[in-house]
Amino acid sequence: MKLAADLQAFAALIGHDFKRPEILIRAVTHASISSPTRDDNERLEFLGDRVLGLVMAEALLEADRNASEGQLAPRFNALVRKETCADVARQINLGDVLKLGRSEMISGGRRKEALLADAMEAVIAAVYRDAGFDAAKALVLRLWGDRINRVEADARDAKTSLQEWAQARGQTPPAYVELSRKGPDHAPIFTIEVQLSSGQTAIATAGSKRHAEQAAAKALLEKVQSE
Missing domain, CATH: 1.10.1520.10 (Ribonuclease III domain)
Structure with missing residues (x-):
């Protein structure tokens, strides 16, 4: 062959x-x-x-x-x-x-x-x-x-790092909320918001839910670490 x-x-x-x-x-x-x-x-x-x-x-x-x-x-x-x-x-x-x-x-x-x-x-x-x-x-x-x-x-993915940051400060684990899903089934675009119990949030968009969650976690982690 x-x-x-x-x-x-x-x-x-x-x-x-x-x-x-x-x-x-x-x-x-x-x-x-x-x-x-x-x-x-x-x-x-x-x-x-x-x-x-x-x-x-x-x-x-x-x-x-x-x-x-x-x-x-x-x-x-x-x-x-x-x-x-x-x-x-x-x-x-x-x-x-x-x-x-x-x-x-x-x-x-x-x-x-x-x-x-x-x-x-x-x-x-x-x-x-x-x-x-x-x-x-x-x-x-x-x-x-x-x-x-x-x-x-x-x-050391961002979701794990953010959860460890929150738990070290006595907070509950971060919550991830799907704000929207757009596009065709074979190429969806997800918008995810991550929320801390202390009130801080961040939003990210990506071509998979996992990537959007990771991007949102990274953005929020950078925000809280700079405060």
């Missing part, structure tokens, strides 16, 4: 020459277009999630030999979470080569965060099945790149 031109270019972009091209084809095939003769990528996604986790656990242990489990866990979560996987997928234009059913294409499936994250994990598994753990590890470290070095800042 030979890869189509777009998948050949994609394989070259991620730096892996597939000995078994059918594995890459399966990795980019979404369930919306699967059939009895065409496998989707869900099983590969399951495997890729575990391969990614092992690679990142090893990388974090090597990067900081003195870190405790309590320090490593949030760093690990920041590196393997769906948002990070989707960001890497966008970096390599994975959405452009996905095989989707008509309904998914119409609803903007190539840009959906969850779909991109799942496909990224499937691609990792495809490399693992094609060439073994060392090849998959090299791929992950190459694609995640400087994210591993910057993970400490990413791990």
Whole structure:
């Protein structure tokens, strides 16, 4: 089996020459277009999630030999979470080569965060099945790149920091209120307000509820720390 031109270019972009091209084809095939003769990528996604986790656990242990489990866990979560996987997928234009059913294409499936994250994990598994753990590890470290070095800042997310700030002052945890959701289902825009029991608030807008909450928390944290 030979890869189509777009998948050949994609394989070259991620730096892996597939000995078994059918594995890459399966990795980019979404369930919306699967059939009895065409496998989707869900099983590969399951495997890729575990391969990614092992690679990142090893990388974090090597990067900081003195870190405790309590320090490593949030760093690990920041590196393997769906948002990070989707960001890497966008970096390599994975959405452009996905095989989707008509309904998914119409609803903007190539840009959906969850779909991109799942496909990224499937691609990792495809490399693992094609060439073994060392090849998959090299791929992950190459694609995640400087994210591993910057993970400490990413791990200390704004929502956690704001909650710790509030609790240290005897306040209840911050409340997050969705003020609005606009746009089509495949590209919603959320506006979120975060409120402290002491009365301070901040508002932020983003393309996902989580990102809007994080942005609002960051804005409020900067406000209360400057007062």
